[in-house]
Amino acid sequence: MIHKSHILTAKLSRYMDAMLYHKDYSPTHTMDKYLPDGTTNIIFELTDTPKYIFDNHTKKPKQKCTHVWFSGVLTDYITISASSEEMIVLVFKPGAAYPLIRESVHRFSNKVVSASEIFGPSIMELYSEIKRATTPDQKFRLIEAWLLTRFNDDDFYSEIIQYAIDRIEQSPSVTNITEIAVKSGYSQKQFIQLFKKYVGITPKQFHRIKRFNEILKAVENKEQISWTAIAQDCGYFDQAHFIKDFKSFSGLNPKQYVNDIGDYPNFFPVK
Numbered sequence: 001m002i003h004k005s006h007i008l009t010a011k012l013s014r015y016m017d018a019m020l021y022h023k024d025y026s027p028t029h030t031m032d033k034y035l036p037d038g039t040t041n042i043i044f045e046l047t048d049t050p051k052y053i054f055d056n057h058t059k060k061p062k063q064k065c066t067h068v069w070f071s072g073v074l075t076d077y078i079t080i081s082a083s084s085e086e087m088i089v090l091v092f093k094p095g096a097a098y099p100l101i102r103e104s105v106h107r108f109s110n111k112v113v114s115a116s117e118i119f120g121p122s123i124m125e126l127y128s129e130i131k132r133a134t135t136p137d138q139k140f141r142l143i144e145a146w147l148l149t150r151f152n153d154d155d156f157y158s159e160i161i162q163y164a165i166d167r168i169e170q171s172p173s174v175t176n177i178t179e180i181a182v183k184s185g186y187s188q189k190q191f192i193q194l195f196k197k198y199v200g201i202t203p204k205q206f207h208r209i210k211r212f213n214e215i216l217k218a219v220e221n222k223e224q225i226s227w228t229a230i231a232q233d234c235g236y237f238d239q240a241h242f243i244k245d246f247k248s249f250s251g252l253n254p255k256q257y258v259n260d261i262g263d264y265p266n267f268f269p270v271k
Helices: 010-015 097-101 121-132 136-150 155-170 177-184 188-199 203-219 227-233 239-250 254-260
Strands: 002-005 016-025 031-034 040-045 051-054 061-065 068-071 078-081 084-092 112-114 267-270
Touching: 010 016, 010 136, 016 136, 068 121, 084 136, 121 136, 155 177, 155 188, 155 203, 177 188, 177 203, 188 203, 203 227, 203 239, 203 254, 227 239, 239 254, 254 267
Parallel strands: none
Antiparallel strands: 002 016, 016 084, 031 078, 031 267, 040 068, 040 084, 051 061, 051 078, 068 112
């Protein structure tokens, strides 16, 4: 397997978490669960081999994804094809998709759509150029140039929304959403609508997702786990609430997750 990560420019790192290249990934399992993390993604499948989204319960294909697609913010896990012959994944920071797509991100929450639906012919022209490029670095440079023509600086995102996101991400276990709304200068209702426009989900949903991801970080690489301690550290008042959230986002109870954890916290093999 080839796995390569692009070093982002200063401007792109403001909007993006990662630009990743994968080739010849052939796991023994056929499906992965992708657990919510608050990001949006653009995925380029470079071999014309379709990928599928499966029903979480029946495991039957329910959506085919080809060429380039856009994945909005998720509030529940989705089940996706595991293998990757050749693929590039762009991971955008929470709130950063709005300056890219220039419309409410909430429209695409819990949806995966063809990227051409959002970006028009330019994304397919880029796709063709990427396929002709012979090295990962050449492909990265083409994507980078395209992104720099798309991003539209947004002072409101930089100030109000980024402040709210930072507050939630820095202390998801003790975040007070009402206090953040007050400091934004907007009413609670206005703040929620603005947050949905930029981030795709409500502040409360985003807070729950970030708290869940704090749990995944706490679990990773720990040989002995005290679920009670982890739940308390992540701001849960009782074990029942903690387990309910965990199952909602992963489809598993915490012990099942630890027993079958994959190579990456937000990707879980379906066996």
